[in-house]
Amino acid sequence: MPKIYIQIIYEARITGAYQGTIERALVYKVAALDPEGNIHPKKPIPVPRRQP
Numbered sequence: 336m337p338k339i340y341i342q343i344i345y346e347a348r349i350t351g352a353y354q355g356t357i358e359r360a361l362v363y364k365v366a367a368l369d370p371e372g373n374i375h376p377k378k379p380i381p382v383p384r385r386q387p
Contacts, residue, residue, distance in 0.1 A: 344372040 341361050343349070349357060357374060360366040368374055 341368075342372060343368065343374055 341358055343357070343361075357366070357376070361368065361374070365380060366374060366376075
């Protein structure tokens with residue numbers, strides 16, 4: 336995976352164990368930052384509905 340830097344506000348609070356996981360989730364668009372650049376890890380991830 337290429338190194339892609341995504342600026343997250345309060346990045347200093349993220350432990351090294353979770354840094355890569357959060358960055359991959361953002362790159363793969365599984366998670367998103369809010370308009371202020373924060374991530375909310377405890378919010379549920381919306382699951383897209385299948386088309387019938």
